[in-house]
Amino acid sequence: MSMNALLRHRLFWPVAVLAALLLVNLLLTRGFYNIEIKDGHLYGSLIDILRFGAPLIMVSLGMTLVIATGGIDLSVGSVVAISGALACLMISDLGNQNDTGGVLTAVAVALVLCLVLGAWNGLLVAGFGIQPIVATLILMVAGRGLAQLITDGQITTINSSPYKLIGGGYWLTLPFGIIVVAALLGLTAFLTRRLALGLLIESVGGNAEAGRLSGIRSRGLMITVYAFCGLCAGIAGLMVSSNVSSADGNNAGLWIELDAILAVVIGGTPLTGGRFSLSGTVLGALIIQTLTTTIYSVGVPPETTLLVKALVVTIVCLVQSPAFRAKVFGRRRMPHRAAPPGPPQDVRAETGLVTRDGVGA
Structure with a gap:
């Protein structure tokens, strides 16, 4: 691969920036690379x-597919808060907070709610034609209030080893958490890159009307994508709340939606979708x-x-x-040579001035 092709690769600059940050830590932070057991x-x-x-990786994963459809989801931070709040509330009401069955039930209920909230966003966007930024802004505001209602405005503390x-x-x-992220990332990559799902998502983001005329059910696909984004945010909420x-x-999850959007854009996914x-x-x-x-380290x-x-x-x-x-690093462009006199080749072809052997008649 030539240097120009390498520089144009969409993953080159993210890798270069990450390597530069790691190099800064190597120079400024003692023991940064030490790993102990x-x-x-x-x-x-x-x-x-x-x-x-x-x-953040989990939220960004769902955000990637939403942005690929040409949408945006500003409500993921509120969904993170709702997920953790509902799970912790249900666990705090258990007689034995270490009961694995009770913890799994709380986790399942929280994730189902997040799935429904994501599907609601998708329904507003795909079903009722509301702009994605407006539709998800509604849940961003209302969802934060719902999370505070669940916790009664207090910090809900639990002591559960399974959670x-x-x-x-x-x-x-x-x-x-790393294992969970790796598993969901692998599943998502398989569904979107080994199957036709990824192509369908990109088709909806590139031109939804053309996709519809081609037989793609863009409405159901967009609802599914937003529901998946809500599920990813719900899993992230469980991680955040269980960690503390x-x-x-x-x-909880405050402004994580902005970091997720930045992560998607830095990774090379355009906000225009496709x-x-x-x-x-x-x-x-x-x-x-x-x-x-x-x-924080420096x-x-x-x-x-x-x-x-x-x-x-x-x-x-x-x-x-x-x-x-x-503009900053590029070379000066060489001036274009003047075109030869006469109509261009395609014009001569349309006017019948080109013979069968390609020479003007």
Whole structure:
């Protein structure tokens, strides 16, 4: 592969940015790459990036498919809060919070509700023709209020070992959240890249009317995609709440929708829809989580953290922009040679001035 082709590859710049962030940590943070095994579990900064980045990867995964249809989902942060709030409320009402059956029931009910909320977003968009940003903004506002109603405006605290496993536990030496993300990512990649589902989603995002005329049931497909996004946000909500063994309806998942959109865009999926990259989304989410970890590791003052993060993300987006790179790093274009006199070939062909052998009559 030539250098120009490598630079044009959609995953080159996300990989380069992630490598640069890891290099900064190598130079500035002592022991950043150290990985230890304690009590049969893997520990280290790299493991922490994966563990704390798992909820963002999960939300970004659902957001990718929504954006691929030409939509957007601003309600995922509220769905994260609702999922954790409902699961923790049901577990807190159990006589024995370590009862596996009761915990599984609470998890299932929370995920079903999130699935329904996602499908509701899809119904508003595909069924009633409401703009995606407006339809999901409704649930973004109402959902945050619903999460606070579930928790009665308080932080619901639980002490459940089975529930703790989802976001804060380990399995096979790895954080359980990473395993859940890997499993769902693999399933999504199989359904969208090995089957025709991914092509159908891209067709809807590229031209919904053309897809409908081709026999694609775009309405049902869009509802399914939004429902899947709600499910992903629900799983992320379980991870966030189980990691701290509590649910905060006001702050859980706050602004995670913006990080998810950034992760999708950094990964190379255009907001206009029509195509998507799951691997790019994962890289984008890891870039954002690594950036957050780096900011805290190097001792950036808390009051400037958001400004530094915004600045770095802006630079990343500019570097990825072909137009920006052409203006800053590109060569001068050579002047075009003047076209020979006479009508162009296609005009001569239409007017019958071209013989069978291609020479003008």
